[in-house]
Amino acid sequence: MLTIPRAWREKPQRYLFKGGKCKDCGFVTYPARKVCPKCHSENIETVDLPREGKIITYTIVYSAPEGFGDFSPYPLAIVELTNGARLMLQIVDTDLDKVQIGEKVNVVFRRLLVEGNAGIIIYGPKATVVEDK
Amino acid sequence: MREVAVVGTGVTQFGYLWEKSWRDLAVESSLEAIKNSGVDKIDSIYVANFTGGTFVEQEHMAAIVADYLGLLHIPATRVEDACASSAVALRHAYMEVAGGFSDAVLVTGVEKMTDVVTSQGVYSLAMAADREFEGYQGVTFPALFALVARKYMNDFGATREQLASVAVKNHKNASKNPKAQFHNIITIEDVINASMIADPLGLFDCSPMTDGAASVVLMPLEKAKKLTNAAKPIKISGIAQATDTIALAQRESFTSFRATIEAGKKAYEMAGKGPEDIDVTEVHDCFTIAEICAIEDLGFFEKGKGAQATADGLTAIDGKLPVNPSGGLKGKGHPVGATGIAQIANLADQLRGEAGELQVKDPKVALAHNLGGSGATVVVTILEVV
Amino acid sequence: MVGIAGYGCYVPKRRIKVEEIAAQWGEDGEVMKKNLLVREKTVPAKDEDSVTIAYEAARNALKRAEIDPKEIGAVYIGSESKPYAVKPSATIVADALDITPEAHVADYEFACKAGSETVFVVYGLVKAGEIKYGLGIGSDTSQGAPKDPLEYTAAAGGAAFIMGNDNVLAEVIATYSYTTDTPDFWRRDGQPYPTHTGPFTGKPAYFHHVINSAKKVMEIAGVTPKDITYCVFHQPNGAFPLRASKMLGFTKEQFEPGWVAPYIGNTYSGCSLLGLASVLDVAKAGDTILVTSFGSGAGSDSFIFKVTDRLEKVRNNAPLLKDYAERKKYINYATYAFLRGKIKMREG
Numbered sequence: 004m005l006t007i008p009r010a011w012r013e014k015p016q017r018y019l020f021k022g023g024k025c026k027d028c029g030f031v032t033y034p035a036r037k038v039c040p041k042c043h044s045e046n047i048e049t050v051d052l053p054r055e056g057k058i059i060t061y062t063i064v065y066s067a068p069e070g071f072g073d074f075s076p077y078p079l080a081i082v083e084l085t086n087g088a089r090l091m092l093q094i095v096d097t098d099l100d101k102v103q104i105g106e107k108v109n110v111v112f113r114r115l116l117v118e119g120n121a122g123i124i125i126y127g128p129k130a131t132v133v134e135d136k
Numbered sequence: 137m138r139e140v141a142v143v144g145t146g147v148t149q150f151g152y153l154w155e156k157s158w159r160d161l162a163v164e165s166s167l168e169a170i171k172n173s174g175v176d177k178i179d180s181i182y183v184a185n186f187t188g189g190t191f192v193e194q195e196h197m198a199a200i201v202a203d204y205l206g207l208l209h210i211p212a213t214r215v216e217d218a219c220a221s222s223a224v225a226l227r228h229a230y231m232e233v234a235g236g237f238s239d240a241v242l243v244t245g246v247e248k249m250t251d252v253v254t255s256q257g258v259y260s261l262a263m264a265a266d267r268e269f270e271g272y273q274g275v276t277f278p279a280l281f282a283l284v285a286r287k288y289m290n291d292f293g294a295t296r297e298q299l300a301s302v303a304v305k306n307h308k309n310a311s312k313n314p315k316a317q318f319h320n321i322i323t324i325e326d327v328i329n330a331s332m333i334a335d336p337l338g339l340f341d342c343s344p345m346t347d348g349a350a351s352v353v354l355m356p357l358e359k360a361k362k363l364t365n366a367a368k369p370i371k372i373s374g375i376a377q378a379t380d381t382i383a384l385a386q387r388e389s390f391t392s393f394r395a396t397i398e399a400g401k402k403a404y405e406m407a408g409k410g411p412e413d414i415d416v417t418e419v420h421d422c423f424t425i426a427e428i429c430a431i432e433d434l435g436f437f438e439k440g441k442g443a444q445a446t447a448d449g450l451t452a453i454d455g456k457l458p459v460n461p462s463g464g465l466k467g468k469g470h471p472v473g474a475t476g477i478a479q480i481a482n483l484a485d486q487l488r489g490e491a492g493e494l495q496v497k498d499p500k501v502a503l504a505h506n507l508g509g510s511g512a513t514v515v516v517t518i519l520e521v522v
Numbered sequence: 523m524v525g526i527a528g529y530g531c532y533v534p535k536r537r538i539k540v541e542e543i544a545a546q547w548g549e550d551g552e553v554m555k556k557n558l559l560v561r562e563k564t565v566p567a568k569d570e571d572s573v574t575i576a577y578e579a580a581r582n583a584l585k586r587a588e589i590d591p592k593e594i595g596a597v598y599i600g601s602e603s604k605p606y607a608v609k610p611s612a613t614i615v616a617d618a619l620d621i622t623p624e625a626h627v628a629d630y631e632f633a634c635k636a637g638s639e640t641v642f643v644v645y646g647l648v649k650a651g652e653i654k655y656g657l658g659i660g661s662d663t664s665q666g667a668p669k670d671p672l673e674y675t676a677a678a679g680g681a682a683f684i685m686g687n688d689n690v691l692a693e694v695i696a697t698y699s700y701t702t703d704t705p706d707f708w709r710r711d712g713q714p715y716p717t718h719t720g721p722f723t724g725k726p727a728y729f730h731h732v733i734n735s736a737k738k739v740m741e742i743a744g745v746t747p748k749d750i751t752y753c754v755f756h757q758p759n760g761a762f763p764l765r766a767s768k769m770l771g772f773t774k775e776q777f778e779p780g781w782v783a784p785y786i787g788n789t790y791s792g793c794s795l796l797g798l799a800s801v802l803d804v805a806k807a808g809d810t811i812l813v814t815s816f817g818s819g820a821g822s823d824s825f826i827f828k829v830t831d832r833l834e835k836v837r838n839n840a841p842l843l844k845d846y847a848e849r850k851k852y853i854n855y856a857t858y859a860f861l862r863g864k865i866k867m868r869e870g
């Protein structure tokens with residue numbers, strides 16, 4: 004399906020990793036919303052989200068949907084960023100046994116979806132587990 | 137407001153039904169339900185279906201069902217709320233009858249899932265998640281529930297063996313259900329050693345792709361009682377629906393489904409019942425972990441104790457609370473748009489004492505739990521013997 | 523004083539060893555390593571391309587430049603592995619770094635010289651006063667046909683340089699460019715892999731352009747090799763730049779800190795810029811750096827930089843090349859072939 008306009012309009016979230024912060028209660032969401040899910044305030048500011056976080060829970064996907072077959076098995080995690088925002092991110096460049104609850108991750112910029120050989124390439128955030136030095 | 141009863145029910149065979157189209161299935165279960173209801177006139181139709189657009193390239197299904205049933209010119213409404221579509225349709229039919237707008241309403245849930253290959257099916261089902269912020273990361277439904285399972289195992293020390301006991305029980309129950317997709321008995325080892333779908337969930341932790349349809353006819357209880365040629369009416373004493381965030385990452389808890397808790401509370405309140413009053417239940421076990429969370433969130437077991445309770449046999453047909461005697465989504469099959477109505481039909485059979493080998497002992501009150509997506513929509517229905 | 527305001531690099535995590543590729547084709551891995559002076563090379567993940575590599579390198583450059591991205595007036599990416607044949611890569615990176623819309627943005631191509639070219643051009647724009655800062659990036663997921671000698675070296679990686687006229691971490695002392703039409707290596711439109719001319723890529727192509735360009739830029743700057751702290755040359759393999767450095771009279775100490783091909787491979791447009799990044803990772807205030815790129819076709823850009831005391835203050839704002847180089851996962855030839863699209867998969 005033609006994903007160009009929708010990919011284009013999602014650039015603030017995908018390219019710039021923008022979220023929304025409630026000016027009344029401080030709750031942060033990814034992506035930004037019109038209404039704060041915590042206190043219903045409409046007083047929301049757009050903020051740059053931190054690119055560091057930790058894994059809340061994770062899975063390894065072996066049976067992939069169309070378009071993701073090249074990546075399987077791939078980890079997916081619910082990540083909590085350092086400012087509390089939570090989001091779903093694919094984990095890349097990480098040995099499967101290193102994907103664990105509580106592990107620190109960094110957000111990276113990767114290809115998300117590719118529309119066949121002739122279509123658009125959609126870029127956006129994924130995450131990688133921070134390696135011990 | 138009028139009291140409402142389930143009269144006729146109809147359920148097709150569940151499984152890989154290569155010979156039958158979605159409309160063949162919808163017509164089959166609808167006709168069965170109408171015949172069993174003993175009514176001579178249907179006033180309104182609801183058709184529940186999740187993703188006909190991608191599974192069979194057909195939307196606007198309700199009008200087709202009305203047409204193929206020879207019931208043209210009455211209202212026919214399609215309802216979609218992912219895997220909870222048919223229980224949501226049931227609730228709307230309930231309101232239409234309770235509110236006095238109609239006296240006989242047909243609710244048919246149908247899904248034809250096996251005309252596409254698995255990766256396409258997985259892709260279609262993933263549309264019940266947040267497309268932009270989950271789907272684009274490669275989320276699948278097994279993955280969403282695997283994220284829950286991982287957190288649950290981490291927080292409560294549950295084991296894969298305990299989760300597997302859900303699948304073992306439900307396969308055992310399904311083996312006695314002639315309409316179920318699976319009739320094979322499986323062991324804990326089979327579940328543990330099956331190929332991984334989304335770690336820690338293997339193939340046997342997941343409900344299958346299924347074709348099937350299920351129908352019920354609702355009527356005002358008082359009118360239903362007067363029908364002489366019909367199945368014994370079963371009263372809907374509570375029905376409630378609740379929502380949660382569509383994206384799993386936005387939830388307050390990853391081991392508990394808030395929409396189940398909220399819908400459960402309201403349904404219990406409406407029926408004047410509590411968890412202790414329920415004699416038999418069909419819950420939405422799209423994955424083994426989903427059944428564990430459901431029986432906890434509905435108040436049958438303490439949080440964190442559901443997995444052990446299942447392993448201990450407390451939810452078997454002859455257990456303290458029989459859960460999914462039909463085989464559940466795991467054993468009976470999960471034609472998503474039909475699942476919620478199939479639960480109602482199965483529980484009506486139980487309350488009438490007509491569940492054959494699946495019959496639990498003398499149930500008076502039953503509860504159905506139908507969940508959509510990763511728990512963004514939940515409907516809880518309480519049924520009672522009149 | 524115009525110079526480098528910020529720099530950053532990125533190389534993918536996966537590596538394949540030269541002996542793994544050699545074993546696939548029945549060659550002697552030890553002989554290959556000795557001839558090429560390359561031990562292993564980087565391989566991009568399925569979701570990495572020259573755009574994602576350019577993005578990560580440029581983000582690191584921004585961290586060191588410590589400037590508002592909106593102050594950047596030009597963004598250029600040099601690459602010979604553009605994800606789109608027609609549609610700029612640089613717009614994606616410029617947008618994703620919040621530099622747009624007020625910027626001049628374009629993609630460059632000049633075989634392996636495209637990266638240094640972008641730095642050359644943004645330097646010129648800054649010096650002319652047209653822009654305050656300019657971002658030049660060299661990034662590639664290089665192609666090498668299976669069984670071709672190029673397959674042992676064609677790697678993935680990139681480096682980014684923000685040029686500015688104040689607060690620089692290295693000042694530009696001199697620049698020079700030397701170009702002729704010498705077809706030693708090319709890739710025709712629509713072809714998946716480049717073609718090269720074997721030994722002809724050496725003397726008349728690489729060495730002729732690199733030596734002339736390096737000599738002349740030193741002459742312009744009024745320096746001799748003994749005045750240079752570090753020298754960096756384009757690295758199609760490990761051996762060519764080593765020989766060039768010896769021909770010009772440089773020592774091991776001057777050459778080795780910027781010699782990245784032995785453990786990264788040839789990152790095409792990213793190559794000489796990664797060498798420069800690697801030198802900036804260790805250089806001190808007052809050090810003088812010679813960089814000479816090479817692009818087949820053919821030409822060489824040369825720069826002489828002098829490091830300021832700002833370098834050591836901002837160096838640790840972003841990962842060093844060493845950090846990326848040490849983060850690695852070895853893969854076998856089958857995985858490599860899959861990741862590089864050499865296995866024909868079913869669509870969907």
Ligand SMILES: [Zn+2]
Nearest residue numbers: 025028039042
């Ligand atoms: Zn708020």
